[in-house]
Amino acid sequence: MRRREFIIMLGGAVASPLTARAQRPQAIPKIGYLSDETEGLHLFNSYGSVLDGLRRLGYEEGRNVTIEYRYAAGKVELLPSLAAELVALPVDVIFSVGTVATKAAVAATKTIPVVFARVGDPVRYGIVASLAHPGSNATGATLLTTDLAEKRLQLLKEMVPGVTRIAVLHEQNFAPGDIELKQLEAAASLLNLEVQATGVAPPQPGALDAAVPALMNDSPGALLVGSSGWFEDVYQHTLGVASKSHLPALYVRGEYVDAGGLMSYGVNYPDMYRSAVDYVAKILKGAKPSDLPVWQPEKVELVINRRTAKAVNLTLPLSLVGFAERIVE
DSSP states (O other): OOHHHHHHHHHHHHHHHHHHHHHSOOOOOEEEEEESSOSSOOSSOSHHHHHHHHHHTTOOBTTTBEEEEEEOTTOGGGHHHHHHHHHHSOOSEEEEESHHHHHHHHHHOSSSOEEEEEESOTTTTTSOSOSSOOOSSEEEEEOOOSSHHHHHHHHHHHHSTTOOEEEEEEETTOHHHHHHHHHHHHHHHHTTOEEEEEEEOSSOTHHHHHTHHHHTTTOOSEEEEOOOHHHHHTHHHHHHHHHHHTOOEEESSHHHHHTTOSEEEEOOHHHHHHHHHHHHHHHHTTOOGGGSOOBOOSOOEEEEEHHHHHHTTOOOOHHHHHHOSEEEO
């Protein structure tokens, strides 16, 4: 064999494995999904909004991204072990839903990026150093806004003229809800209102029905249903509290109003979830969580159900109609 032919043949033999390695498909990124919710598509669950956000960014489950799901279904004591499972797999990024799920995720790993959603105050809970500079392996989207407690009471006062006592339904031993209740009590004193709190403990939905007599003890004129992932998971029972007590009710999420509740004032949760998903995509492309400031909602939305208002003999004030983001007919 001529020397020139031998060199060409040798060069081809050497190049072939290199070419094969260069053309080998990259590993599909794996997202760990850690949530306090119940598995599956649900009016209040993050699942639909998260998948929608991923699709908008070009990620399709089973094609170019894999998702490992871990749901606590309201049993928050399971979250640390579920977080440990995701870390052990391992995954490329953890998407955590809820304050307790996020605390479990950041406790389980200091190296795998964590993107959170539905967290009230990530600084207060030690999840990030600050909103502008997270300074750790975690960032995401927060519900943190100001003056929500006072504004919610003001809206109820405007919807129900002459109301002086407002019943508050809250989840017992739920840290974000405890903080929310204290804010409501402080705001009530400024508005010449009395807040009457009734706590309910998960996981039995029947406990919500049983709470109605306690809520009605001092003849309140309206009801405010506090933040609770459990209330959302059993939202039909939560809505039932208002219907059984015949009280005009305000909720913290618009989904309640879509399902028949009177009114809500709060953050648009689907927008929050999609904003958090943007961070997942950025991290998969090489961004560091510590460089991504925590997302905060730019607006809070009032949603009103006109049919429900008629059912409880309320006339919608024009001021609220004009202020509302949506009117459900």
